Amino acid sequence: MVTTDEVPIESRHLQTSGSVFSKGHIRLWLDIMYNQRQVPASVSELLWGLTIVMVPLWSRYFWVIAYFAGLFGHGMAPM
Incomplete structure (x- = not known):
């Protein structure tokens, strides 16, 4: 992998x-x-970089939950 300059993705x-x-x-x-x-x-430094990447993902999940909760008017979505 080093000689061919390949980057494997797990x-x-x-x-x-x-x-x-x-x-x-x-x-x-x-x-x-x-x-x-x-x-x-x-x-x-590595954890700080990981935090920067994860914040947009988590904020998107919270926005989706808040959106569906607002649709039902009682502050919570049925499960």
């Missing part, structure tokens, strides 16, 4: 029974490289 289906968020998909890009190309980063 893909997994997410599912939790009985959950409103029971369907989803996660992708993980793995970049295998030589030590000379690596960029050192602390764990806190």
